[in-house]
Amino acid sequence: MIAELESIYRDESRHIFATLIRLLGDVELAEDALHEAFLSAAEQWPREGVPRNPRSWLISAGRFQAIDVMRRRGRYDAAAQRLARQTERSHEMSVDLEQTPDDDLRLIFLCCHPALALDAQVALTLREACGLTTEEIARAFVALPSAIAQRIVRAKNKIRDARIPYEVPGPQELPQRLHGVLHVIYLLFNEGYDASHGVTLVRADLCGEAIRLGRLLAGLLPDPETCGLVALMLFHHARRAARTDASGNLVLLDDQDRSMWDRTEIAEAEAFLQRAFASPCPGRYAYEAAIAQVHVSAQRAGETNWGRIVTLYDRLLGVEPSPVVELNRAVAIAMRDGTEAGLALIESIVARCDVEDYRFVHAARADLYRRLERWSEARAAYQQALSLTEQEAERRYLLDRLAQLE
Amino acid sequence: MKYACFIYGDDEPLPGDEQTKLREDSIAYHRELKRKGHLVALEALDDAETATTVRRRNGKLSMTDGPFAEIKEHLGGFFILKARDLNEAIRLAGDHPAARWDAIEVRPVRDIPKPE
Numbered sequence: 001m002i003a004e005l006e007s008i009y010r011d012e013s014r015h016i017f018a019t020l021i022r023l024l025g026d027v028e029l030a031e032d033a034l035h036e037a038f039l040s041a042a043e044q045w046p047r048e049g050v051p052r053n054p055r056s057w058l059i060s061a062g063r064f065q066a067i068d069v070m071r072r073r074g075r076y077d078a079a080a081q082r083l084a085r086q087t088e089r090s091h092e093m094s095v096d097l098e099q100t101p102d103d104d105l106r107l108i109f110l111c112c113h114p115a116l117a118l119d120a121q122v123a124l125t126l127r128e129a130c131g132l133t134t135e136e137i138a139r140a141f142v143a144l145p146s147a148i149a150q151r152i153v154r155a156k157n158k159i160r161d162a163r164i165p166y167e168v169p170g171p172q173e174l175p176q177r178l179h180g181v182l183h184v185i186y187l188l189f190n191e192g193y194d195a196s197h198g199v200t201l202v203r204a205d206l207c208g209e210a211i212r213l214g215r216l217l218a219g220l221l222p223d224p225e226t227c228g229l230v231a232l233m234l235f236h237h238a239r240r241a242a243r244t245d246a247s248g249n250l251v252l253l254d255d256q257d258r259s260m261w262d263r264t265e266i267a268e269a270e271a272f273l274q275r276a277f278a279s280p281c282p283g284r285y286a287y288e289a290a291i292a293q294v295h296v297s298a299q300r301a302g303e304t305n306w307g308r309i310v311t312l313y314d315r316l317l318g319v320e321p322s323p324v325v326e327l328n329r330a331v332a333i334a335m336r337d338g339t340e341a342g343l344a345l346i347e348s349i350v351a352r353c354d355v356e357d358y359r360f361v362h363a364a365r366a367d368l369y370r371r372l373e374r375w376s377e378a379r380a381a382y383q384q385a386l387s388l389t390e391q392e393a394e395r396r397y398l399l400d401r402l403a404q405l406e
Numbered sequence: 407m408k409y410a411c412f413i414y415g416d417d418e419p420l421p422g423d424e425q426t427k428l429r430e431d432s433i434a435y436h437r438e439l440k441r442k443g444h445l446v447a448l449e450a451l452d453d454a455e456t457a458t459t460v461r462r463r464n465g466k467l468s469m470t471d472g473p474f475a476e477i478k479e480h481l482g483g484f485f486i487l488k489a490r491d492l493n494e495a496i497r498l499a500g501d502h503p504a505a506r507w508d509a510i511e512v513r514p515v516r517d518i519p520k521p522e
Binding site for chain 1: 407490493496497514
């Protein structure tokens with residue numbers, strides 16, 4: 001019974017929570033109600049058996065608990081009393097009691113509301129939409145739990161006090177709001193995948209949560225860019241086992257054991273990629289996913305179709321011009337047209353854009369100098385990259401490269 | 407629910423006849439806001455250098471010349487609007503012609519007892 005309850009909690013609690021917020025009009029109240037509902041279940045189900053529709057049962061139980069709480073508060077607060085009566089009345093008429101996919105969307109859009117600071121959106125999404133604990137979030141971001149807790153409380157206060165509505169944005173606002181949600185999901189994924197500081201290269205939890213949210217969103221609100229993002233995350237995630245060796249060292253794409261890539265995830269990614277390119281004007285995530293797809297479809301690193309990758313980077317620059325994309329394109333040019341051509345391009349980007357503090361520039365320059373056997377320039381560039389990274393696996397990789405130059 | 411919207415801008419003159427256009431557009435916008443029942447109050451403020459900031463400490467009144475905070479942007483005016491929620495308030499404030507040049511801070515108004 002405990003195992004069953006746990007699995008119901010895992011699968012259902014976020015959906016139930018999303019509906020309770022709508023029914024109760026308050027995040028805090030919904031959180032308590034959810035908690036109470038599962039407590040009641042733990043008490044009653046062993047005696048009476050699991051109800052036929054556990055989700056409805058839990059929503060209803062949570063709602064009654066909350067009405068109780070509101071009543072008790074109502075002795076001191078006329079507004080709460082009114083709210084309790086209202087909630088009860090709509091309950092009797094059983095309007096909108098059912099969990100609907102729109103509730104899940106409302107919750108995601110609430111957590112990613114642009115009136116909240118980006119770091120608050122990220123923390124709130126993990127806490128409320130993914131159900132992670134404050135401690136888990138703090139661990140993932142190498143932050144103090146108290147700091148994360150404060151960030152979440154402040155965001156919830158703003159939602160309540162400034163009255164941020166619990167709704168799916170209308171058609172006019174939807175594209176921009178959806179873009180914001182995708183940005184948060186991608187941040188989560190990258191924080192898990194790249195871990196710009198700290199010792200573990202992949203924080204699997206964050207990646208898993210980002211992909212789960214992406215899949216959910218793609219299912220609820222089919223949009224080519226959402227599909228593009230899910231494809232992109234899956235292509236990267238499929239390679240996770242090959243990205244580090246047994247002692248936790250970074251393994252570059254070229255040197256990865258391709259048999260360790262997760263073929264099931266790659267197949268899923270390809271299906272999402274197809275949906276992303278069903279759009280007449282694919283977006284940045286679609287192109288980035290397409291580039292990742294060219295990489296994973298090569299049997300060996302030497303068989304990578306660099307011409308196709310350059311073309312895709314050109315398209316990507318068309319929808320999302322940025323020095324970072326230009327740099328990636330320059331590396332692809334180096335592979336297609338020769339090291340010198342790529343290096344010249346990188347140096348021109350460095351001269352034109354403010355990318356001196358971007359560690360990837362120096363790592364990329366260093367690799368190209370090394371291939372040209374210009375050792376002292378390679379050494380200087382590796383050292384510059386080293387001074388900019390805070391990430392342990394990457395640091396070890398760069399030190400290793402430097403040692404090889406000696 | 408009520409939201410106060412504070413308009414902050416610098417004193418840079420607008421190019422060409424944009425200043426005239428902004429004034430005319432603002433008048434039309436305010437009229438529309440009122441017609442739809444959103445407008446609660448509306449004031450424009452004189453230049454920041456005409457401000458005096460007043461404090462009373464230990465019974466003693468002191469004052470300083472100028473606005474409370476010396477920043478590049480000045481509070482140039484404010485309006486209070488009635489909106490269903492923050493999304494509507496943001497939409498309305500974002501449609502203000504001044505939003506194209508200035509920044510508008512949208513703050514929920516707290517409900518306190520007021521004299522009749």
